[in-house]
Amino acid sequence: xxxxxxxxxxxxxxxxxxxxxxxxxxxxxxxxxxxxxxxxxxxxxxxxxxxxxxxxxxxxxxxxxxxxxxxxxxxxxxxxxxxxxxxxxxxxxxxxxxxxxxxxxxxxxxxxxxxxxxxxxxxxxxxxxxxxxxxxxxxxx
Amino acid sequence: xxxxxxxxxxxxxxxxxxxxxxxxxxxxxxxxxxxxxxxxxxxxxxxxxxxxxxxxxxxxxxxxxxxxxxxxxxxxxxxxxxxxxxxxxxxxxxxxxxxxxxxxxxxxxxxxxxxxxxxxxxxxxxxxxxxxxxxxxxxxxxxxxxx
Numbered sequence: 001x002x003x004x005x006x007x008x009x010x011x012x013x014x015x016x017x018x019x020x021x022x023x024x025x026x027x028x029x030x031x032x033x034x035x036x037x038x039x040x041x042x043x044x045x046x047x048x049x050x051x052x053x054x055x056x057x058x059x060x061x062x063x064x065x066x067x068x069x070x071x072x073x074x075x076x077x078x079x080x081x082x083x084x085x086x087x088x089x090x091x092x093x094x095x096x097x098x099x100x101x102x103x104x105x106x107x108x109x110x111x112x113x114x115x116x117x118x119x120x121x122x123x124x125x126x127x128x129x130x131x132x133x134x135x136x137x138x139x140x141x
Numbered sequence: 142x143x144x145x146x147x148x149x150x151x152x153x154x155x156x157x158x159x160x161x162x163x164x165x166x167x168x169x170x171x172x173x174x175x176x177x178x179x180x181x182x183x184x185x186x187x188x189x190x191x192x193x194x195x196x197x198x199x200x201x202x203x204x205x206x207x208x209x210x211x212x213x214x215x216x217x218x219x220x221x222x223x224x225x226x227x228x229x230x231x232x233x234x235x236x237x238x239x240x241x242x243x244x245x246x247x248x249x250x251x252x253x254x255x256x257x258x259x260x261x262x263x264x265x266x267x268x269x270x271x272x273x274x275x276x277x278x279x280x281x282x283x284x285x286x287x288x
Contacts, residue, residue, distance in 0.1 A: 022172065029170070036163075036170040038204035041220055053221030062225035067171040067197040074196050079177050079187055082196055086229035 006076060006117050008140055009108050017119060018072040021100040025060050025093060033064045060093035065132050069101040069123045075138035076103060076119065081141065083116055087134030097125040106135070115140050143216050143251050143260050143285060152246040152264070157205045159238045160193050168195060177224060191237035199230060199268050199277045202244055212248070212264065218285055223264055226261060227282040234276040242276075243269045249280065260285040 004018070030044050039061050042049040050058045070085050093099060106118040116137045123132040161181075169180040176183035177193060184192050196200075203209075213220055237244055246266040253260045261284055268277040 033170045037198075037201045038209060039201070040204070040209060041223075043221055049221065063197060063200050063228070064171065066228060067167075067173075067195070069170065070196050071173050074173075075175070079175055079193070080189065080235075082232055084229070084231045085196060086227070088227050089225045092224075129147040 006105075006138065006140060009115060009117075011105050013107050015103055015105045016102060017076055017105055018103045019100065020068075020072060021098060022068055024096050024098045025064075027058065027095055030058060030060060030064070030095070033061055037067075039063065049093065057095060059095070060097070062089040062093075062132070065089075065093050065099055065123050066134070067084065069121050069132055069134060070136065071136040072101050072103040073119055073121060073138060076117075077136075077138040078141065083111065083113070083137040083139055085121070085136045087121065087132045090130045090133055092130060093123075093131050094126065097116060097131075099123050099125055099131060103136070108140075111137060111139075113139065132140075142254075142257065143218060143262060145251050147216055147248045148251050150248050152215070152248065154245040155206050155244060156241050156243050156263075157202055158241050159194060159198075159205075161204070161238045164192055164195065164198070166203065166236050167198055171195075174230055189235060189237070193241060194236040194238065194242075196230060196232070197228075199236070199266075199279055200228065200281070202242060202268060203246060203266055203279075203281075212246075212262075216248075216262065218262070222285050222287070223283045224286065225281065226284040227280070229280045231278045232276070233278070234270065234274050236270065236276045241271045247271075260287065 010061045102122045104120045119136045121134040249265040250263040
């Protein structure tokens, strides 16, 4: 259903195209993402290293939160029509944070390879604090 | 201070091949249940030549090497001092599991803000298919916190 929502260029800017709230971040998830993503930085899994680096605890990989946020755009793109994604990592995601990703239509425009939808992406925690702020471009089917 | 003479320098090139089970492990970790990442028939039904590499996985390709944080060592940056500031991917052609992928990376920029309290290191990378086709370009910006 989500894949139809770009509507071949007929959706109003500002429309929420997709939204998903994930289960709270756990240490187990961080360990599994570290292994699956080859990101071996101990700051995400070793509390002693995190403390020695000036943090109260480990925190989530930015790329974990980005991957889940980009999944919304990739689903809207049918898994094959994503042209670009970018994000700014605004603040750290802590263990226990339940992140909601939202995809909202920004506009349609003519790109170098045809018409695309530009989609604003946001990831925010349970308090509404923004973690990631990004953008995706999706070729229209 | 990160040595500015690194700007423009090449961080080398390497080749990786992603096994389908690595794709599965990654999509399991991020909770993506799209069948094309798990089943080659589902991928073919979507018009793809094989199991595709998920959109943000090219970042992991850059770490899938003997010394994943080689640039930290070369640029003399402590691992506990960096945070990811920005990330961008541009997709030009699909990348697939079970195919060699050639990765290259260079230092695009190094600059500071807040009177040198924050330094930014910008790395540009590209992933090419075996026939040389440019598939993904990416840019990661890292911030180094001083003090």
